[in-house]
Each structure stands twice: as C-alpha cells, then as structure tokens.
Amino acid sequence: MATETAKCCDVPMTDLKTTALHEMHVALDAKMVPFAGYDMPVQYPMGVLQEHLHTREKAGLFDVSHMGQVFIMADDKSFATAAKALEKLVPADIQSLEPGQQRYSQFLNEEGGILDDLMISRLAMPGYEHALYLVVNAGCKAEDYAHLEAHLPDGVRMMVKDDTLSLIALQGPIAVEVLRQFNPAVADLVFMTHTDLELKGPLDTPIWAHVSRSGYTGEDGYEISVKHDDVVRLTKALLAHVDVEMIGLGARDSLRLEAGLCLYGHDIDTTVSPIEAGLFWSIQKHRRSEDAGYFGAKRVASDLADKSTKRLVGIKPEGRAPAREHTEVQDMAGNTIGVVTSGGFGPTAGGPVAMGYVARKFTKAGTPVQLIVRGKARPATIVKLPFAPHNYYRGA
C-alpha cells in the first residue's frame, strides 16, 4: 500500500518553522506534517472525520498561526491614504471600510491572476482607526510582503507581526457560547466584523486580543489574534470547555471544501482571475470597470464581459468514489471541459464533494458531467456551492 502525503512546499524538514503552540500539538499526540514551511498538526487522535463533524456540531479550535499578519498605515495617520495605497493591489473597495469592518479580497498581478487571497480589516481601536490589518496565506506570505514592500508608496508603511502574533480560530455553532465566557462583547459582533478587547472570564489575568467573527469552515465562529506569549494560556483555557476540541489541517480542508471556500494553490492561483474563481461577489460594483485603477482591473472587466472564460463550480460525484484534485472533467460526449481543483469526501455531505473549473456553457447547476477517476468515467453533476450551508451570524 502506498500513501500519498500531502505536500505543500519543498522545505527541508530540518528548516521547518514552528508555531507557539507546537509543543502543545505534540503533547496532544497530533500527527505533524510539513505545511507551507511549518511543522503543523494535520490531525489529532480523534481523526479527520470526527474532527470535521465535531466542528460542525460543537466547536473546533485551530492553530492558524502560520498565516501572515501584517498592519498597513500611513505616516499622515489618514485612513484614506493607506486605503488608497492598498486599493492599487486588490480589487475590493477599501476606502469605504468602516472601523471594525473586514473584507475578503485578493492580491492580483498585472494580468489579473491571483497572487494570494486575504482578509483586510480596518481597526476600530481609538487612535488606530487609520490602520489596516491583513491576514494572508502562510504559503504566500514572503511573496506578499515583498509585493507590498515594492508597491506601497512612500508614506505608507507595513508592519509584519509574525514574530509577535499568533492566530487561532474557534469555529462551530457553540463558538459564541464558549468565547462569550471570556468577554460577553464578542457575542455582539456580526459576521465579518471585529474588535479589540480583553479576554478574561476563566483566565487568571486578562489577555488582550483582536477578535473577528469570521473563519474558514462555513460555520459561525471567531479568529483570535493574540501575542505568542499568551496563546498557550488562551488555548488551554478554551480547550477546558468540554465541547471544544483541537482540529487539524485535514479537517480544516474538508470543512472549507464543503463550505465552497477556495484554497490558494489549488482552486486559485496566478492562472485564474477572481471572476473565473467565482469571487465576483468580493468586488464591489464600482471596482468592476477596467479603469478601476488596480493591478488586473482590465482582466476583471474583460472576464466579466467575456462569456467564453471558465468558471469555478461545485461538482457532486454520484456514488461514493471521491474525485481528487487534477481529475479530468468531461461532458457526456467525452470531450474535456475542465478539471477538479479540490476534491475529497465531505463528512457532513455524507459523500464525495469537489470543486473545479469548467467551460462557461457547462456551469449551470444540474448539468450532468463525467469525472475520469483512475481511467473510469464516473457520473457527476454541476451543483451550486456550498455543499454544507453557511451558518454565519449576521445579527439578531
């Protein structure tokens, strides 16, 4: 029997970086794997399947400290200056961000290809409302920082905080119940907003945290940024709750796939535009014209107008056989029409699920297609994403 090991980057084992929670992962008997240059937990003894279901039913805690955290601010302390500078690099509208608001966007190259996808927040802390806070992918962060460095104008600075800040995610329907014990104010946050506050409750001494109501599972939940020095203490306190379990990268992947969320390096990369990737919704209306003024604006406008370009879709294989990444997609006549970019077993969906690119005329939900799995054509259907309904909290 031969098992493929998920490989992300060719980094020698000895050069792997670790997060502040590394010792804890090892103590919890996690299976550690190299991921984006870090030695990360892919699963705990519970296993990917149960970790996935636990997150959807209760609450899962993820160490995502390998991700990049960076602040951008202008020397003149004007939010508009910083926002305009960032708007040159991403298609999202940044200037209209209110303090405490967060948006999803992408760094695009001049051809409109996706360099990385990221979260962008405008801080709400008094005195720092002019500052932007970005969370970027671990595998892309070195290039992202170089990209920012090269393109931010004089008078706009970036501050990389990877050497001081950890990031954990508490996801699942009872995440709010758990975290409100540390500070009831977190219950008032709605999806894609954030705040800076002290977490106390069960903690002996308070921990200052940046808490955003967002995540990468499709569930309600939080991403919590705290200092490296505080993250072990906070993680232990969260895990003390009977319904909170540590969740590895394996379940993180199956959760985001069922939620229809793109994974950089698989569903999105420099060969696709945000329009092809189905990220149209993340580009505000006035940013869709070719003269919107950011790298790749021309491609975004032309892909919107050109019906011949491919699109990312959900694909539901019939039967039980998963269709993995790189599986060929054919029409019913046997012509190649696309490729699977993420595929596996969806524990909540109770069967195989996949995402991939198909030619535009095959994107309609209900379109029958064939997936070529180990040489055999297997029937599948184009479906609307997500496979598991989003459970975001958008207000009472």
Place this chain on the structure above:
Amino acid sequence: MSTYFTEDHEWIRVDGDTGTVGISAYAAKALGDVVFVELPDVGTEFDKGDEAAVVESVKAASEVYTPVGGEVIEVNDALEDAPETVNASPDGEGWFLKLKIADSDELSSLMDEAKYKAYCADL
C-alpha cells in the same frame, strides 16, 4: 492457515491455494477513516506487486498491491456500502479480495506476523 505481510502493509491469509488479502491494522490506523474502497473485477489476473485496489480516506487515496500473483476469485462487495469496516476490522471482515495463488513460492519473500510486528515497531 498462515498469514504473511508485505512492507507496504498488506496481509495475505493462505488456505490451500487461496489467499485472502487485506491491509494491516497498522495501515488502517495510519490511513484514518476509510470512506471508499475500489475493488478489482473477479477474474482479473495480477502479478505480485500489481495495484489491485484503492482505499481512500478523507484526505487521500492509497493503492493496495497484491502480495503475490494470482487470479481474483472473490471481492468483498460489502466494503462498497460500508468502507468503515476496513477500520473496524482490518484483519477480519475488512478483507479486500481473494486470489487463486499462482505461485506459492512467492510467499517466501513475505514477512510472518512476528517479523512484521518488529518491522512496524521500527517505523
């Protein structure tokens, strides 16, 4: 009946010239939750080391190789609807296929249970 093991963690239980093939408890645990098993057609002839089946966990697909050559005389169809049997009973009900062993001399290159245990302990 004797059971032999490969370095790739398949086992074969030999009864006369029939060999029942599965994956070891060590392999089942390393794979994690099995969600799909693809089995060959009855009648397929394999050489020793051929890819005979595929076992998939949530994360990845893995190939199962035949420990010895032979013709497939039966497959465990129950795994189609209950792939989790591979985790629950890897060396029992979770068997994959039965072979008519072509050349029993090929068994001599495999490990017996004691050797296999020692082999896994070193991994």
